[in-house]
Amino acid sequence: MSQTATTDLGRELVPANAQSRKAFQDQAFQILSSRFEGILDPADRWGLTVILPAPKLREAVRFLRDDSEFQMDLLLDVTAIDYLEYPGHEEARYAVVYNLRSQRNAARRLRLKVRVEEESPSVPSIHDLFKIANWQERETWDQYGIVFAGHPDLRRLLNHIEFQGHPLRKDYPARKRQWLSTNDPLVDPMVARLKSNGFTVLEAPTANAPSVEETDLLGKVSREQRNNVEKQS
Amino acid sequence: MGEGAKAAPQTTSIPLTQQPPVAALHQDAGLNQSMVTTSIDALIGWGRKNSLWPFTFGTACCAIEFMALAASKYDLARFGAEFMRFSPRQSDLLIVAGTITYKQAPILRRIWEQMMEPRWVISVGACASTGGFYDCYCTLPGIDEIVPVDVYIAGCPPRPEAYIEALLQLQDKIQDSSYMKDRAAANHQRIQVG
Structure with missing residues (x-):
């Protein structure tokens, strides 16, 4: 843990090993479960995935970003999962996934998951916490049709303007073509x-x-x- | 030399050794060696096929192979098609090298419309010809849905030799096309419309 490498940004990055990853995951899950009602996702066998209730999401992301213990200042990706026809799945149809990591310590990386019901697919936007979330949420809306409440500019990002529907939903016909x-x-x-x-x-x-x-x-x-x-x- | 002068009037009675050398060559060659007879179709086809000006619509790895083709090793200039123009108005050969999405399709179509006639299109590789393995919601299943294609090249991406083969095939096609017939058809149409 004493060895450090300097990143491009001039910050010191503490390299990770199995022990430090485990220690971080235990610490993060302990706080997320006690403060933000997070529960462990057993499907994740390689890292830490915490399922959060939608109202707690912004609070949790803000905490992970700003807390001096965590400093998870990099939002790698926002994406979604459509569990339609997923074997053995009985929860809500969609889940939105946030991949977070720290630029200070390589061991600190985790995934947040928010379950989203089919009837009103909506989660709170975090575009003001991470600037990059603006486009990531636009992409997720474009491909999965999940509304990010509070997003300032929820337009399609990848598909063209005349596109109807959301192509990465499992019930979108795989052979359907739409002309622009x-x-x-x-x-x-x-x-x-x-x-x-x-x-x-x-x-x-x-x-x-x-x-x-x-x-x-x-x-x-x-x-x-x-x-x-x-x-x- | 009296009868010989009647049979070939262009020869003179001055001995060759007394003439300037150039004039001697010119006079000796005669019309049958300084002229060629041909048809206008063959001549125009010959001119067109050896001075293609390509416009490259490169969107993927096929365009990288095209760069190899244009560089010195394969040297597209040998076939008279080395003059890349990145303006459709100055080019007559559209080389579509790469995947075309539905979002790009109107742009490609518009570029083709901006090109001068006669114009030709080469579809390079699996993606441009059929959509390739992008069998999905966003990719055009072949550019022949929107523009007429003259030559298809197989491969993912095709080697530069395949490009050369396609160019030679296109040259054959251009040589076989008839400028006079096209002109007659255009005139006929103009008369009917007028």
Whole structure:
């Protein structure tokens, strides 16, 4: 434990071993269970996963981030699990998972899980605690349709604007395809964002996206074109 | 030399040794060696196939292989197609190298529409041709859903030799196409519309 390595950020990183990991996990679970009503997830066989009730989530994340004992200042990922048709699963259909670790001590890493019911899939947003959570929560909403209450800008992140549904849900048809008829509008949001950040936009560039009339032809023209090619050859 | 002068009037009576060398060569060669007869179709096809200007729409590892092709070892310049233009308006060969998602599809289609005719499309690799192993909600199952493809290349990614083979096949296709027929069809259409 006395050996340290300096990270890119100039902080000292204490390397981990099996003993220090075990010690951290015991300590973290003890606090999470006593203060935040956390329960142990037996499915995690390699690390520590604590299932928290949704109302306690923000409090727990804030504690883990700020407490001098933990200093878990890195939110690696926010994602979700759809347990539909999962063998032997009787709890709520979804779970949102937060992967946290510390940049000071390699032993400190844990996973928080919040169960989310199918009827109203919603968990509190932590975008103000970790800036990166903004996009991670957007991605999770995009792919799983889980609403992050209090999120300032819950838009799709990966899928296109005309996409219907949430493709990583297990009941999304695997072979379903959805066409996008136009480019995603990028210029207008960018101009708005520049203005909101205090920049003066002298001349807003005109949108470069094809018109609706143009894109309505998209399927039809290509098929005609293809037929012509076939006739010629 | 009297009858010989009638049969071949372009020859002169001045002995060759007394003439300037260049003039002698020119006169000696005659029309049959300084002219070629051909059809306009063959000539235009020859010109087109040897001066392709590719536009690379590279989105994945196929584009890395394309870089190898353009570099000195495989040297696309040998086939007259070395002049990459990253403006669709200046190019006539669209090389789609990589996975195309539904989000990118309108962009690809628009780039193809911006290209001058005649234009050709090469679909490179499994992803561009069929979607590859991305059999999922976000990936286009082959770019021939949105643009007409002239040559497909198999492989994941294909080797530069496969690119060269595709380019040679495309050159054959361009040589076989008829400029005069296309022009006649366009004129016919214009007359009907007018």
